[in-house]
Amino acid sequence: MADVVIFGAGQLAEVAKAYFDKFSEDRVVGFTVDKGFLTQTEFKNLPVVAWEGLEERFPPGTVKLIGPLSYQRLNEFRRDRHREGRARGYDFARFIHPSAHNMAEMVGDNCFILENCTLQPFVRLGEGVIIWSNSHVGHHTTVDDFCFLSSQVGLASGVHIGTCCFIGGQVGVDNGITVGSGTYIESRAMIRRDLPPNSVVRHPFDLPKPYSSDRLKAMKFR
Known part of the structure; x- marks a missing residue:
């Protein structure tokens, strides 16, 4: 069992949380979005944290990441955030x-x-x-x-x-x-x-x- 932070705070993130809640032993504990898109501090009763400062709330080793789940920029957005997360020491669910x-x-x-x-x-x-x-x-x-x-x-x-x-x-x-x-x-x-x-x-x-x-x-x- 792992604590998971979902990249995103929209419909796809909501769908992902629903699946994790019902079918996974892993537990969703928060969401993250790029700072420029941070318009809320809470989503689905969980914290939403700026990607750029994720370590302050959810340090590497305490959570795993999943997403982004969209195919924005023909999946290059997911690729780039995945690589950056790896470079910052995060594991992925x-x-x-x-x-x-x-x-x-x-x-x-x-x-x-x-x-x-x-x-x-x-x-x-x-x-x-x-x-x-x-x-x-x-x-x-x-x-x-x-x-x-x-x-x-x-x-x-x-x-x-x-x-x-x-x-x-x-x-x-x-x-x-x-x-x-x-x-x-x-x-x-x-x-x-x-x-x-x-x-x-x-x-x-x-x-x-x-x-x-x-x-x-x-x-x-x-």
């Missing part, structure tokens, strides 16, 4: 819903895996991977650090998803496909060919658009 069928070979820290997901044998998930409800990750598939898979995603066997990818709901990725880092795949697309890094794929096509996913990083994902 993980959450795997008890209904998940987990036969993965590896699930990294700061992962958040929701209900009814399937992780087949020899799956490898890096750090900071979020998988929403009812998704399937086929055997011998690797999902690299800081990816976000929405609900009802289906990854077939032997797939490789690069770092900081966003995969929308009901996306299917065929056997043996490689999706390059930083790729954005819109909901309901079907991917049948390899995608280069920073691709943007819109439903229903599997060909990337003629522009980089860097264009999407300024969008305010929550």
